[in-house]
Amino acid sequence: MYRSINKTTIRFLILTLVIMPMVKGMRFDLKTGATKCITEDIKINAMTVGKYSIVNPAEGFPLSEEDRVTVRVTSPLGNNYHFADRKDAGNFAFTAGESGDYMACFWAAKQSHDKSLSIDFDWKSGLAAKDWSKVAKKGQVEMMELELKKLYDSVTMVHEEMFNLREREEMMQHLIKSTNAKMATFSFFSLVICLSVAALQLWHLKAFFQRKKLI
Template sequence: MNLQIFIICMVTNLWVLSPNVQSFRFELESGHSKCVAEDIKINSMTAGHYSVVNPNEGQPLPESHKITVKVNSENYYYLSENVQSGQFAFQAVEAGDYLACFTVVDHQPPVKISVEFDWKPGVAAKDWSNVAKKGSVDAMEYELKKLADTITLIHEEMFYLREREREMQELNKQTNSRIAWLSLLSLFICLSVTGIQVWHLKSFFEKKKLI
């Protein structure tokens, strides 16, 4: 029993220490767009923060360094136009790919803008520092709340993976069944063509009185 608890704690700690966070910097040219996709499970929390990198530290950002950000799926839509930074957060109402697209208005002469983007799903999307401040909880309660949320996320992830495995098994069964029918059909066609060829050759030889 103690071994099982130890294994669960180890897995949980690894999950907490290495969250699935997309954090990177990319460049955009005038009149161009760049999109980032994230596969999010239903009812999962997600949050994103984006900002234009100042090319001249200590000075205000140029007016040309503004972007338009759009995040959407089939039933969710977020739009922020001509901004230099911002953030979004939502709970996914459906499972699937969510697309975040960044666009720079066409400028003359062309400019190149660097953008920093953090996309945090699941536990990482929650602002735990604010939770601790607002709830006036001590360090132990803070860690327990975070741990409980992480365990819940792992539990949901396990069910999600089982569902995906079941879908893959169904797909494999359907594929194998179709391949089997296709093989039978191919065999029938080959035998039919062979029979027709034999009949044609036999008729040809009989007409020529060779048999």
């Protein structure tokens, strides 16, 4: 399977991963007393970072104590990776312990009058979650070595994705074989039943004609 993938395809996949990192930057409105959840598909052992803040509608003035949100980030199995109660801003960072859809939920306490809070939320995972400028500064590596680190991570992601595709293909082949076997069994029993019914009808007609002395 891997031999059929040429170098051009691999380069295309690597460039796609580098140019289109997994980033979710957005601004959304949250009504007080309501909850809004955002999901992100993250692979196991992948790094992910998030940053959120409430947009101050009156610049130069501090936000009121009521303008706060409660934030919780959970894994596909329901494990808590981040929790902040009644904050106007915050951030989180962790390495995924399982693959699947991670969920970040925002909740604003109900106020005496209807109100909406605007929230800036930036969620990065995979290659986009790594601060390469800090890596270069801390390690004091040359630009070429830094590019090789990026390329290595890109190739690793492509390699993992190819394994995932191979596993899915094997599952589909197993499903197809299982379905074909069931269909063959069903067809065989259907044929046996049809032949049995036809034989029973012929026997019944023969017995009927013999009683009527027609044959």
